[in-house]
Amino acid sequence: MADRIRKARYFKVMVPNRAGASAKAFLALAEARVNLLAFSGFPRGGGKAQLDFVPENVAAFKRALRKAGVSVGKGKVVFLVEGPDRPGAGWKVGGELSQSRINITAMHAVVAGGKRYGAILWVKPKDVARTAKSLKAS
Numbered sequence: 001m002a003d004r005i006r007k008a009r010y011f012k013v014m015v016p017n018r019a020g021a022s023a024k025a026f027l028a029l030a031e032a033r034v035n036l037l038a039f040s041g042f043p044r045g046g047g048k049a050q051l052d053f054v055p056e057n058v059a060a061f062k063r064a065l066r067k068a069g070v071s072v073g074k075g076k077v078v079f080l081v082e083g084p085d086r087p088g089a090g091w092k093v094g095g096e097l098s099q100s101r102i103n104i105t106a107m108h109a110v111v112a113g114g115k116r117y118g119a120i121l122w123v124k125p126k127d128v129a130r131t132a133k134s135l136k137a138s
Helices: 023-031 058-067 089-099 125-135
Strands: 004-016 036-045 048-055 076-084 104-113 116-123
Touching: 004 036, 004 058, 004 125, 023 048, 023 058, 036 076, 036 116, 048 058, 048 076, 076 089, 076 125, 089 104, 089 116, 089 125, 116 125
Parallel strands: none
Antiparallel strands: 004 048, 004 076, 036 048, 076 116, 104 116
């Protein structure tokens, strides 16, 4: 089975970088039964942390966070990669983008169980269309 690569929207939410600061967002999403396709969080300096959410249903995601008083922007494009786990799985995607001279801004990959893996891949906004074409993303 080949890797499946698709475009999705991600939304950056900034919170204080301290224990429990992201709970408001996660509780609101859980209560609204919003499914996340991916999530990544990391410190940003200045006492802040960045939460990147990739929701399955964008409208429900925005509605739930706004109702909870959490600021949500317009969002940006991210690429989701899913496929069979194997040695060098992520390299195939990286190699294709390298050959197309597209720089990967960031990539997070994990084993998903059942001999599968998944990844989140970011490129600069100016490279989204070329990336989609290079990776044959849906």
